[in-house]
Amino acid sequence: MERKRCVKCGLCREACPIFRVIRSETLSPRGKAVISERKGPPEVGYRCTLCKACREACPLGLDLPMEEMRLRAAQEGRSPSSVREMMENVWRYGNPFGDLKEEKVPSKLYCC
Ligand code: SF4
Numbered sequence: 001m002e003r004k005r006c007v008k009c010g011l012c013r014e015a016c017p018i019f020r021v022i023r024s025e026t027l028s029p030r031g032k033a034v035i036s037e038r039k040g041p042p043e044v045g046y047r048c049t050l051c052k053a054c055r056e057a058c059p060l061g062l063d064l065p066m067e068e069m070r071l072r073a074a075q076e077g078r079s080p081s082s083v084r085e086m087m088e089n090v091w092r093y094g095n096p097f098g099d100l101k102e103e104k105v106p107s108k109l110y111c112c
């Protein structure tokens with residue numbers, strides 16, 4: 001798999017908006033690459049905006065498998081509750097916010 005080529009140089013870290021705020025190696029692109037490689041908790045895949053800034057910064061152009069991790073989390077029933085709620089709303093109401101009346105502002109915004 002492509003992520004096994006990661007040389008752990010860390011050049012992707014400062015490009016990552018999640019790492020720049022949280023400053024946790026676990027949630028840096030490099031940390032996620034290691035977690036993914038070791039088949040660690042797939043929920044980590046949700047701590048990512050899918051912006052691909054890490055791929056742009058990476059000298060090897062590695063593209064982290066965040067979508068794959070999310071798929072695995074969903075298949076294992078480990079998606080965050082907010083994501084499950086949002087999907088339920090889409091299935092039931094055709095939108096992520098739930099039973100929305102005309103001109104009503106959603107009371108809850110979902111973010112994965
Ligand atoms: S794609 Fe995810 S891991 Fe990569 S820089 Fe964006 S938020 Fe960070």
Ligand code: SF4
Binds near residue numbers: 006009
């Ligand atoms: S920049 Fe690329 S090679 Fe370096 S740690 Fe990040 S993903 Fe790995």
